[in-house]
Amino acid sequence: MSLKRYILKRILYSFVLxxxxxxxxxxxxRMAPGNPIQIVASGMRLEPEQVERLIELWGLQEPxxxxxVRYLKSTLTWDFGYSYNSLEPVGREIMERLPNTLxxxxxxxxxxxTFGTVFGIYAAYKRGSLFDLTSVSISLFSYALPTFxxxxxxxxxxxxxxxxxxxxxxxxxxxxxxxxVRIFDLAWHLFLPGLTLxxxxxxxxxxxxxxxxxxxxxxxxxxxxxxxxxxxxxxxxKHAFRNAMLPLVTNIALQIPGLLNGAILTxxxxxxxxxxxxxxxxxxxxxxxxxxxxxxxxxxxxxxxNLIVDVVYGYIDPRxxx
Amino acid sequence: xxxxxRRKRFNLLMSRAKGFWGVYKQNRKGLFGIGLIxxxxxxxxxxxxxxxxxxVDDWDVGGRRVPPAWFKNLPGYQNLVxxxxxxxxxxxxxxxxxxxxxxxxxxxDSFTVTHSGEGYDRGxxxxxxxxxxxxxxxxxxxxxxxxxxxxxxxxxxxxKRFTTVLSYKAEGLEGTRLKLGLVxxxxxxxxxxxxxKDIPSDTIWSxxxxxxxxxxxxxxxxxxxxxxxxxxxxxFNGAGDYEFYFRASFDDIDTESxxxxxxxxxxxxxxxxxxxxxxxxxxxxxxxxxxxxxxxAKTSLFVGMLSAFISVSIGLVVGLFAGFTGGWVDELSxxxxxxLLVIPFLPLLLILIAxxxxxxxxxxxVISLLGWMGFSRxxxxxxxxxxERTFIEAARAxxxxxxxxxxxxxxxxxxxxxxxxxxxxxxxxxxxxAALSFLGLGDPSIMSWGQMLHDIVYYAAxxxxxxVVPPGLCIALLAVSFVMIGFSLDExxxxxxxxx
Numbered sequence: 007m008s009l010k011r012y013i014l015k016r017i018l019y020s021f022v023l024x025x026x027x028x029x030x031x032x033x034x035x036r037m038a039p040g041n042p043i044q045i046v047a048s049g050m051r052l053e054p055e056q057v058e059r060l061i062e063l064w065g066l067q068e069p070x071x072x073x074x075v076r077y078l079k080s081t082l083t084w085d086f087g088y089s090y091n092s093l094e095p096v097g098r099e100i101m102e103r104l105p106n107t108l109x110x111x112x113x114x115x116x117x118x119x120t121f122g123t124v125f126g127i128y129a130a131y132k133r134g135s136l137f138d139l140t141s142v143s144i145s146l147f148s149y150a151l152p153t154f155x156x157x158x159x160x161x162x163x164x165x166x167x168x169x170x171x172x173x174x175x176x177x178x179x180x181x182x183x184x185x186x187v188r189i190f191d192l193a194w195h196l197f198l199p200g201l202t203l204x205x206x207x208x209x210x211x212x213x214x215x216x217x218x219x220x221x222x223x224x225x226x227x228x229x230x231x232x233x234x235x236x237x238x239x240x241x242x243x244k245h246a247f248r249n250a251m252l253p254l255v256t257n258i259a260l261q262i263p264g265l266l267n268g269a270i271l272t273x274x275x276x277x278x279x280x281x282x283x284x285x286x287x288x289x290x291x292x293x294x295x296x297x298x299x300x301x302x303x304x305x306x307x308x309x310x311x312n313l314i315v316d317v318v319y320g321y322i323d324p325r326x327x328x
Numbered sequence: 329x330x331x332x333x334r335r336k337r338f339n340l341l342m343s344r345a346k347g348f349w350g351v352y353k354q355n356r357k358g359l360f361g362i363g364l365i366x367x368x369x370x371x372x373x374x375x376x377x378x379x380x381x382x383x384v385d386d387w388d389v390g391g392r393r394v395p396p397a398w399f400k401n402l403p404g405y406q407n408l409v410x411x412x413x414x415x416x417x418x419x420x421x422x423x424x425x426x427x428x429x430x431x432x433x434x435x436x437d438s439f440t441v442t443h444s445g446e447g448y449d450r451g452x453x454x455x456x457x458x459x460x461x462x463x464x465x466x467x468x469x470x471x472x473x474x475x476x477x478x479x480x481x482x483x484x485x486x487x488k489r490f491t492t493v494l495s496y497k498a499e500g501l502e503g504t505r506l507k508l509g510l511v512x513x514x515x516x517x518x519x520x521x522x523x524x525k526d527i528p529s530d531t532i533w534s535x536x537x538x539x540x541x542x543x544x545x546x547x548x549x550x551x552x553x554x555x556x557x558x559x560x561x562x563x564f565n566g567a568g569d570y571e572f573y574f575r576a577s578f579d580d581i582d583t584e585s586x587x588x589x590x591x592x593x594x595x596x597x598x599x600x601x602x603x604x605x606x607x608x609x610x611x612x613x614x615x616x617x618x619x620x621x622x623x624x625a626k627t628s629l630f631v632g633m634l635s636a637f638i639s640v641s642i643g644l645v646v647g648l649f650a651g652f653t654g655g656w657v658d659e660l661s662x663x664x665x666x667x668l669l670v671i672p673f674l675p676l677l678l679i680l681i682a683x684x685x686x687x688x689x690x691x692x693x694v695i696s697l698l699g700w701m702g703f704s705r706x707x708x709x710x711x712x713x714x715x716e717r718t719f720i721e722a723a724r725a726x727x728x729x730x731x732x733x734x735x736x737x738x739x740x741x742x743x744x745x746x747x748x749x750x751x752x753x754x755x756x757x758x759x760x761x762a763a764l765s766f767l768g769l770g771d772p773s774i775m776s777w778g779q780m781l782h783d784i785v786y787y788a789a790x791x792x793x794x795x796v797v798p799p800g801l802c803i804a805l806l807a808v809s810f811v812m813i814g815f816s817l818d819e820x821x822x823x824x825x826x827x828x
Contacts, residue, residue, distance in 0.1 A: 023666070023667055023670050026667045027667070027670070027671055030671070034679060034680070034683065035683075037683060038683045039683065146808065146811065147804065147808060150755060150804045150807040150808040150811060151800070151803075151804045152759055152762055152763070152766075152778075152781075152800055152803045152804065153763075154762075154763065154766045154781060155781060155796075155799070155800030155803065155804070156800075158781065158784065158785070158790055158796055158800070159796070159800070161790055162790050162791065162793070162796070166790070166791055263670075263672045263673060264673075266672045266674065266675070267672065267673055267674035267763070270674055270675065270678075270767075271674075271763055271766070271767070274767060275785065285675060285678065286767055289678055289679075289682050289767070289768075289769065290768070292682065297679055297682075300675060301672075301675055301676070301679060304671075304672040304675050305670060305671050305672065307672075308670045308671070308672055309670050312670060
């Protein structure tokens with residue numbers, strides 16, 4: 007099988023996964039108690055004609071399979087209907103919040119990978135030393151700390167004790183007009199949630215980098231390199247690290263779902279106006295269209311990340327069997 | 329199976345367990361994990377017994393949102409006041425109880441103060457103070473009475489809240505106006521009339537409710553600041569002797585009337601809720617934080633271990649079945665596992681709990697139904713490699729059925745993985761439950777550590793470190809201890825998988 011066919015197969019498989027996620031999404035929200043009319047009209051007294059009109063408008067009178075096909079069509083065309091709470095189009099609200107979530111996740115992931123890799127390599131280089139021991143135990147503990155609790159402590163220390171950072175929010179109110187000030191304001195608000203989400207991932211990255219490097223150091227080609235007289239540093243960076251890069255790449259995709267969990271909790275703690283906070287508030291209002299849309303987007307992100315990694319893997323690892 | 333073989337088996341099992349323990353105790357990480365878990369198990373089992381307060385339902389066991397009692401030793405917290413009952417409810421069970429009170433009354437012959445056997449029985453049992461005004465003999469029949477008690481207040485700072493209790497019953501009010509009042513006098517002699525009432529006619533016991541509660545609007549409105557006033561702070565403004573008294577005045581309106589007016593008073597007391605409480609203080613509603621922590625340990629261990637057990641069992645069964653059967657069963661189950669793996673865990677968990685309802689069993693069910701996929705893949709790959717070994721071939725040649733081979737030969741070889749996975753699945757389940765409760769989707773009738781952190785955010789109590797630190801630290805420590813056990817079991821049971 008050629009590389010092209012392999013990639014095509016992965017893409018097809020991703021569509022199957024997406025279809026499964028969409029179907030599950032449809033079933034779950036059909037199972038949900040209470041019909042949409044009751045939720046939207048809570049507190050209002052609707053005339054029977056109005057109820058009928060709403061049922062017709064949402065197509066609730068049609069058989070399930072017709073509704074299902076219409077749901078698939080509208081979801082794939084990014085039409086998620088209207089929020090029960092704000093009565094705004096869900097698609098627009100999501101697009102407003104998506105950049106904030108991507109910023110938070112991206113920045114924290116970038117720093118977690120950078121620091122985790124650097125310290126992981128150093129710990130593996132100095133294996134058995136005091137540095138190795140402390141960084142491993144710190145990573146283990148930070149890995150086990152509940153994200154939301156870490157967020158609370160951050161707010162306490164950074165916000166109350168030192169008073170350096172804002173306690174919540176994405177931007178000052180009213181937002182500054184000058185674009186440069188605006189960027190600084192955003193970064194100032196991003197610091198604490200970003201640090202929380204960074205610590206959430208950092209430990210895992212360090213441990214993984216360290217263990218893959220140590221594993222690679224047991225391979226035969228390392229023995230060969232050592233026998234050739236390559237310096238220990240050269241062995242580590244030129245031989246071991248290059249081969250340890252592969253699991254690193256795969257792990258980025260594997261980390262994304264976990265990162266989403268962390269982002270939801272972090273955003274809730276810091277009132278960071280992203281998709282996580284949106285999920286939380288949608289649950290408070292039983293806002294089913296919003297939840298349905300968010301669920302689809304989270305699944306989509308995960309599937310796309312998996313696909314990207316599969317493709318990248320196909321390119322960079324010559325050992326892979328298609 | 330005869331008894332002797334059974335005993336032999338038992339002995340073999342015991343010696344293997346002993347041998348395992350011998351290896352295990354060499355492992356420092358593992359011992360640390362076991363010790364921590366033992367601590368949490370004991371805490372969950374006996375911790376709740378050390379506090380009789382219910383974690384959810386017992387409100388106002390102390391002042392609301394107050395630090396623990398041992399904070400007294402920290403700088404800046406020297407003036408903490410414990411819960412006090414300076415004027416006890418004596419119940420007036422016998423005539424001698426009257427002597428503990430100072431009674432001043434107008435010296436009319438027709439007015440007597442005695443002990444009565446009748447009392448508010450549901451409160452403190454029989455017995456009460458009886459004041460009776462006999463209007464048969466004399467023409468002018470008015471009387472005033474003051475029943476008081478002085479107590480010393482040795483703290484320079486005020487209590488968080490005070491409440492007083494009183495129950496009374498009046499008879500024969502025809503032609504008499506009866507006025508009751510509760511008064512507190514501070515160290516400087518300032519009088520605060522906290523409660524007063526005119527009684528037109530009343531022949532049943534009043535419920536011994538909080539007649540005066542420093543948190544109630546009615547009491548706050550006595551002071552110039554109105555709703556913004558804190559009566560406890562205004563009245564208890566310094567150390568000294570305070571006086572608490574009950575007063576009653578009988579006024580004759582209709583001189584023709586000859587009825588004897590009787591007033592019974594019972595359950596007279598004042599209670600001060602302090603600015604510190606117990607081992608870990610109190611939450612927003614004056615509930616015991618220690619008791620919440622202890623009950624939370626029970627919840628976390630229960631949810632964590634049960635969900636881990638269920639999900640590992642599902643993973644084991646699916647993995648064994650898929651691995652050994654192969655073919656389309658394998659393909660189908662592994663593809664299904666793949667699909668569940670790409671669905672983000674927390675959003676699905678949140679949505680399912682929001683839809684199914686917030687009960688602890690739903691939480692366990694959903695966590696375990698979403699947690700088996702990873703382990704089933706591990707088991708499957710292990711089974712696939714075991715299947716090719718010669719001993720399985722031999723067993724098959726000897727005529728062993730698939731079920732027999734799976735249970736007798738394959739299962740014992742994957743048990744090592746099962747134990748490790750049991751230990752490493754628990755932290756995930758514990759943090760998942762904590763995250764759910766933190767987001768407000770926990771079981772409202774049960775206290776858990778996540779629920780405590782949820783309350784902290786909900787009531788903006790991040791500064792209350794005595795309340796913030798314990799639940800988070802407990803979640804982290806319990807999770808770490810299970811991870812440690814998982815690591816050390818992995819090192820001991822699966823030495824071939826270990827390359828470090």
